[in-house]
Amino acid sequence: MNKNFFYIFSVALALLSFGPCQLGTAQISNYKAYSIFIYSFSKYVHWPPEANNKEFKIAVVGKSQVFDELSTMAQTKNREGQKIVVTQVNDAEDIDFAHIVYITEGKSSTLAGILAKTSTTPVLVITERDGLIKKGAGISFLITEENSLRFELNEEAIAKRNLKVAKNLQTLAYKE
Amino acid sequence: MKRKYLWISLILQFFLIANYYNSQAQQVNDSRPDVSLDELLNLKATEEGSDLQKMLNEKVTASSKKALSLRETPGIVSIITKEEIKNLGARDLVDMLKLVPGFDFATDVEFIIGVGLRGNWANEGKVLLMVDGQDYNEILYQTLIFGNKFPVDQIEKIEIIRGPGSSIYGGTAEYGVINIITKGGNGFQGVSVSGSYGFLPNSYGRRNLGITFGKSFTEDFSLDISLFKSEAIKSDQPFQDLYNENDPVDLTDYSNTNATNINVGLKYKNTKIRAIYDGYENFNPNFRVDFNNYFLSAQHTFKVNKKFTLTPTFNYSHQIPWQYTVLQTGEPDYKVKAERTKANVTGSYDFTRKINLIAGTEVFFDKAKSLLDDENFGEGITNVNYANTSFFSQALLKYYFANVTLGFRYDKHSAFGAAFVPRLAVTKRFNKFHFKALYSQSYRAPGIENINLNSNILPERSHISELELGYQFTPEMILAVNVYKINTKDVIIYSYVDLDDGNYLEEYANFDKSGTSGIEVVYKIKQARWNANLTYSFYQANKNNTVDTYMVEPNPNLFVAFPGHKFTSSASFEILHGLRLNPSLVYETERYGYNQINEEEIPVLSRFAPYTLVNLFVNYDLPCVEGLTTGIGAYDLLNEKEPVLQAYNGDYAPVSGRSREFLLKLSYQIPFKGN
Numbered sequence: 001m002n003k004n005f006f007y008i009f010s011v012a013l014a015l016l017s018f019g020p021c022q023l024g025t026a027q028i029s030n031y032k033a034y035s036i037f038i039y040s041f042s043k044y045v046h047w048p049p050e051a052n053n054k055e056f057k058i059a060v061v062g063k064s065q066v067f068d069e070l071s072t073m074a075q076t077k078n079r080e081g082q083k084i085v086v087t088q089v090n091d092a093e094d095i096d097f098a099h100i101v102y103i104t105e106g107k108s109s110t111l112a113g114i115l116a117k118t119s120t121t122p123v124l125v126i127t128e129r130d131g132l133i134k135k136g137a138g139i140s141f142l143i144t145e146e147n148s149l150r151f152e153l154n155e156e157a158i159a160k161r162n163l164k165v166a167k168n169l170q171t172l173a174y175k176e
Numbered sequence: 177m178k179r180k181y182l183w184i185s186l187i188l189q190f191f192l193i194a195n196y197y198n199s200q201a202q203q204v205n206d207s208r209p210d211v212s213l214d215e216l217l218n219l220k221a222t223e224e225g226s227d228l229q230k231m232l233n234e235k236v237t238a239s240s241k242k243a244l245s246l247r248e249t250p251g252i253v254s255i256i257t258k259e260e261i262k263n264l265g266a267r268d269l270v271d272m273l274k275l276v277p278g279f280d281f282a283t284d285v286e287f288i289i290g291v292g293l294r295g296n297w298a299n300e301g302k303v304l305l306m307v308d309g310q311d312y313n314e315i316l317y318q319t320l321i322f323g324n325k326f327p328v329d330q331i332e333k334i335e336i337i338r339g340p341g342s343s344i345y346g347g348t349a350e351y352g353v354i355n356i357i358t359k360g361g362n363g364f365q366g367v368s369v370s371g372s373y374g375f376l377p378n379s380y381g382r383r384n385l386g387i388t389f390g391k392s393f394t395e396d397f398s399l400d401i402s403l404f405k406s407e408a409i410k411s412d413q414p415f416q417d418l419y420n421e422n423d424p425v426d427l428t429d430y431s432n433t434n435a436t437n438i439n440v441g442l443k444y445k446n447t448k449i450r451a452i453y454d455g456y457e458n459f460n461p462n463f464r465v466d467f468n469n470y471f472l473s474a475q476h477t478f479k480v481n482k483k484f485t486l487t488p489t490f491n492y493s494h495q496i497p498w499q500y501t502v503l504q505t506g507e508p509d510y511k512v513k514a515e516r517t518k519a520n521v522t523g524s525y526d527f528t529r530k531i532n533l534i535a536g537t538e539v540f541f542d543k544a545k546s547l548l549d550d551e552n553f554g555e556g557i558t559n560v561n562y563a564n565t566s567f568f569s570q571a572l573l574k575y576y577f578a579n580v581t582l583g584f585r586y587d588k589h590s591a592f593g594a595a596f597v598p599r600l601a602v603t604k605r606f607n608k609f610h611f612k613a614l615y616s617q618s619y620r621a622p623g624i625e626n627i628n629l630n631s632n633i634l635p636e637r638s639h640i641s642e643l644e645l646g647y648q649f650t651p652e653m654i655l656a657v658n659v660y661k662i663n664t665k666d667v668i669i670y671s672y673v674d675l676d677d678g679n680y681l682e683e684y685a686n687f688d689k690s691g692t693s694g695i696e697v698v699y700k701i702k703q704a705r706w707n708a709n710l711t712y713s714f715y716q717a718n719k720n721n722t723v724d725t726y727m728v729e730p731n732p733n734l735f736v737a738f739p740g741h742k743f744t745s746s747a748s749f750e751i752l753h754g755l756r757l758n759p760s761l762v763y764e765t766e767r768y769g770y771n772q773i774n775e776e777e778i779p780v781l782s783r784f785a786p787y788t789l790v791n792l793f794v795n796y797d798l799p800c801v802e803g804l805t806t807g808i809g810a811y812d813l814l815n816e817k818e819p820v821l822q823a824y825n826g827d828y829a830p831v832s833g834r835s836r837e838f839l840l841k842l843s844y845q846i847p848f849k850g851n
Contacts, residue, residue: 028229028648029607033219036211044213105606108576129576131530142529143221147233147245150217168213176528 033149034128034141035069038102041124041139042079044169047099048162051122056082059089059098061114062107064128070102092117103127103137111135122162133157142174150174226651228702231255238335238355240581240601241344241534242524242572247610250581250601251341252642252658254698256334258359260709263748263758265793265809265841267374267382268408269326269334273354274762274789275744277696277713278338281322282737282823283831286500287410287431287460289323289820293338293351294662295692295715295738297726297823301620301636301668304341304349308361308441308450309489310471313348314497315514315542318623321467325435325456327386327404329370329843332362338696339660340618340640343585343599346538346566347621350638351662360400361441361450364390370843374408374811379428381837382408391848396445404437413817413832415461418770418779422461427832430461446477463509466499483526491518491540496547511547514624516540530574538566544624553628560624564589578604587619591627595619595635612644612658620668626684634686638664653701662691667723670826688722692735708747714740725824728768728781736781737821739764754797758809762789769821771829779825787816795841807841 042056056079060067067088074084089095092113101123103111108129115125115136127133130142133154138161140152153173158165211219223229235243239251246253254276266272270289273279278294290299301318304311313320334356341349359368368388374381383406390400410431416424436455441448449472456467475489493516500509522536542562546552553560570583581601588594599616620636627633640663646656666686674680694715701708716733717726728734746760765786770779793809812818817833 028222028651030220030223033221036219037216040211040213040216105576131576144529145235145243147220147222147224148217149219149221172213172216 029065030149031065031069034066035073037141037149037151038066038070038100038126039073039077039079041126041169042084042100044166045124045158046164046166047122051099052082054082055085057096057098058084058086058100058102059095060086060102060104061089061091061095061110062104063088064104064106066102066104066128097121098123100124100126103129103132105129108132111137118161124158124161124163138163144174223651226702227707228654228700229651231257231702232648232654236335238353239337239341239344240572241522241570242532244572244579244603245605247605247646247648248579248603248612250579250599250603250612250614251337252339252612252614252644252660252696254336254338256331256336258332260746260748261328261331262805262843263756263793263795264746264760264791265758265795265807265839266328267372267811267837267839268322268324269328269331270322270324271791271811272328272334273322273336275709275711275746275760276336276338277698277711277742277744278694278715279336280738280742280764281820283820283828284319284823285826285828286458286463286465287828287831288319288321288458288465289410289831290823291320291322292738292823294660294694294713295717295735295740296351296662296664296690297735297737298351299823300626300670301348301623302351303354304345304352305354305356307356307452308358308439309475310450310452310473310491311345311348311493312454312469312471314467314469314495315493315516316495316497316512316544316623316625318348318621318626319497321456321458323410323458324382324384324406324408324433326356327358327384327402327406327437329372329384329841330358330360330368330386330388330402330404330439331356332359332364333357339614339642340597340599340616340638342595342597342618343568343583343616344570346585346587347595347619347635350618350620350636350664351640358388358402358439360388360390360402360439363392363398364388364400365392366390366845366847368843368845370841372839372841375838375840376409376412376428376835379409379412380407381412381834381839382406384408398443400439400441402437402439404435404439406433406435408433408435409834410820411832411834413835415832416829417461418827418829419773419777425461427461430459431831432459433457446479448475449473459503462503464501464503466501467495467497468499469493469495469497485524487522487524489518489520489522491520492516508548510549512544512552512625513547514542514544516542532572533569534571535569536567538568540564542624560628562590562624562627564621578602587621589621589635591631592622592633592635595621595637608648610644610646610648610656612642614640614642614644616640622668622684626668629682630684633668633684634666636664636666636668636686638662638691652703654699656698657695659693659695661693663689663718664691665689669723669725669824671725689718690721690723690726691718692716693718705750706748708745711742711744713742716740725826730781730783731766731768734766734768735823736825737767737769737823739767739786741765754799756795758793758795760791760793763787764789767821769819769830770825770827771819771821779827784819784821784830787818788814789816789818790814793839801844803845803847805841805843805845807839809839809841811837811839 070086105128126139127137138158236249280292337353341353386404388402392398411427434457438453441450452471478486518540520538568585584598597617603612642660644658648654672682692715697712699710743763790813795807815836819830822828
């Protein structure tokens with residue numbers, strides 16, 4: 001009898017797990033906050049004149065709700081008159097030119113390839129994973145003990161790509 | 177069996193309905209105002225729009241000396257909040273702990289109620305209970321006493337580790353930890369008064385009164401005072417002793433408990449001082465058993481620099497637990513005073529944001545003195561003294577793929593020798609999914625009387641493995657499932673034999689092996705106007721168990737007194753503004769207990785059928801007076817009167833259950849202005 005009960009419970013649990021997976025769409029990580037940060041980076045980082053096209057392109061590498069949030073934002077906002085265009089790609093090979101390349105947590109291993117492919121272009125490479133500025137990213141997000149979303153800057157890597165970071169954004173960057 | 181299918185079906189339907197309504201509520205707000213640079217600093221990494229999310233984001237300290245969020249802390253943890261206590265109209269801490277997976281209650285001797293955890297009798301040194309940082313287990317036997325004892329309405333939050341805590345807390349936390357933070361201890365600012373009265377058919381069930389005052393007089397100085405007085409009866413039913421030596425008695429007159437608690441705290445800058453008096457009188461047909469315990473602590477935190485803090489703590493406790501008085505004659509029968517003086521220094525250093533190291537040392541001295549019997553500790557010995565020295569350390573490494581906690585504690589006791597308990601925990605949250613893989617050794621230190629009754633007693637040792645998987649479907653809904661395996665060696669077991677001269681001989685001895693394995697499931701949903709918690713827990717006794725006093729021959733998967741399966745549900749619905757309807761339910765499968773003797777006058781086990789405890793509490797925040805809440809409720813609506821079984825073969829018949837109880841509660845809270 002105990003075994004029956006246990007099996008039934010397991011099946012019930014499996015069903016329950018399946019049901020909410022289909023129904024639940026809300027996010028736990030606050031990707032809206034990530035998108036607000038990325039939009040702020042676009043305003044407080046200066047690209048060279050040759051990169052000032054009609055469109056401001058953001059490429060999201062990997063599947064993430066950041067893409068949805070950025071896409072929603074792009075419908076109502078622009079960057080100093082430039083239309084914001086958000087695309088989602090799977091890896092470095094798929095990236096055409098983009099002003100910002102955002103690498104999602106699950107695609108962190110593609111950083112080296114993306115850095116190599118974009119090394120001569122004015123691209124701001126942002127990683128969701130903490131600490132990747134040490135491996136060449138321009139900006140890495142981090143989560144503090146107080147659950148605040150912050151970011152670290154690699155000023156050298158950014159400067160190499162002919163980008164300039166506004167002073168007030170520099171002062172906001174997290175430092176150990 | 178049909179009844180079980182019905183339960184499963186009901187649970188399933190509940191989940192699906194909850195999911196449906198929850199998904200309807202997930203309409204994302206796309207309005208996105210411009211955010212200034214300064215405002216970026218206020219953005220949180222996880223959603224905090226729901227009460228559940230706030231709770232999950234809150235840091236838990238009980239399971240790690242370095243605080244981590246609930247889904248990443250290295251322990252299987254349950255949290256009980258003051259809102260849940262208020263909504264469910266808890267009469268006692270027992271009402272709340274019954275709703276926690278793995279927790280159950282049984283009797284020890286003299287109608288004393290103790291705790292069982294994951295199927296194991298865990299009352300002596302296996303579950304540590306702390307109130308505002310004070311260890312509440314008495315130090316003669318390391319027991320914990322329950323039964324209308326704790327001022328439940330004065331509690332801010334309870335953190336419960338349903339797994340081992342020895343590598344942090346030492347030899348009183350082998351199987352679990354209950355960390356109670358009172359409103360006063362949490363910095364409550366104001367005055368709060370609460371009272372409750374319970375009605376049984378022919379008697380009062382309980383009458384409790386409590387008051388809390390807390391105030392910050394300056395930015396640096398604050399004071400809190402809490403007072404609590406309670407009277408209750410354990411049962412209003414007839415009771416027959418196991419050997420039929422006496423006539424049945426009505427427990428209305430013979431199962432009283434009286435509790436008194438005074439808790440005073442002072443805080444000045446980084447220094448905290450706390451003093452607690454905890455008194456408890458417990459009656460049964462033969463004895464009155466008193467517990468009079470005083471606790472004092474002082475702690476200062478030196479923030480040496482941004483990365484390093486040093487925290488010295490001093491504790492002193494003066495206790496007279498288990499003081500026996502024979503009711504018939506009024507003669508005292510057992511009275512031993514025990515004192516513990518403890519000093520602890522703990523340092524915490526953040527090497528980087530991702531690497532933290534904690535290390536410290538602790539020393540305590542125990543003294544016990546018999547106040548009645550010159551022979552209590554041996555011929556002509558009225559005093560005993562022991563010392564214990566500890567070293568402990570914990571490293572927390574936060575990798576992107578996992579948080580790794582490595583820790584150990586080493587204790588050296590002057591009587592029973594050394595104990596070394598390491599632990600390893602790997603935890604991580606990946607957005608909606610989280611996992612915890614935990615391994616820990618733990619131990620139970622023999623108490624003063626355990627050593628007195630067997631000078632060769634060894635510490636009891638456990639190896640405990642746990643794995644939890646959790647999925648947070650939405651900010652309002654989470655499901656967590658964990659499995660565990662407990663292997664305990666050198667199990668410390670109490671026994672006694674009657675002597676021909678009418679006296680008896682008590683003993684504590686190490687038995688070879690015991691333990692359980694099982695599964696626990698927790699589902700929580702918190703919406704703005706309603707919330708629900710569902711839990712399920714299952715255990716089975718290890719096959720290699722050698723402790724015969726726990727064994728159940730008719731069902732070897734069980735231990736005495738504890739059911740194999742437990743299902744609980746509790747919910748709260750705001751049906752009108754300020755008016756909440758709060759049902760709760762506990763269903764337990766069959767149990768076995770000793771309640772009769774055979775022809776040779778040897779106690780034999782009986783089966784106790786599954787039972788369902790149904791409660792309903794309604795509370796109302798009166799609109800005319802802000803802060804005034806009134807509530808009325810009924811407990812054990814089905815009038816099951818389930819008896820509380822003794823957790824081992826100890827010659828005590830089960831304590832008869834209580835009748836359905838109606839409760840009236842009133843609380844009034846006046847916050848001080850500016851807070």
